[in-house]
């Protein structure tokens with residue numbers, strides 16, 4: 856009786872090459888926006904506020920973390936809650952109609968209505 860020892864290598868047909876799995880590509884560093892995903896930095900009237908992103912309304916999350924953002928109507932009409940998002944824009948929802956109407960071109964400079972922006 857012919858005893859032949861089988862190994863993993865012996866089961867792979869000879870005409871198939873096995874590609875090595877490449878490790879991380881150092882030429883593609885992570886998006887800088889995502890490197891700081893663990894915080895959102897807001898500026899409002901020369902004040903800086905740092906919040907830890909949790910799901911919910913940006914104003915509510917900030918107030919819940921004892922960040923004293925100014926606000927008034929909470930409906931997207933007064934504009935008192937306007938903040939400049941210095942860091943963490945990618946963790947926020949896209950501007951809604953109220954923000955687009957109130958902030959117009961300022962949206963392009965990173966301004967948001969904290970009572971309307973949602974943390975994703």
Ligand code: FES
Nearest residue numbers: 927929931934970
């Ligand atoms: S509190 Fe008035 S627009 Fe946000």
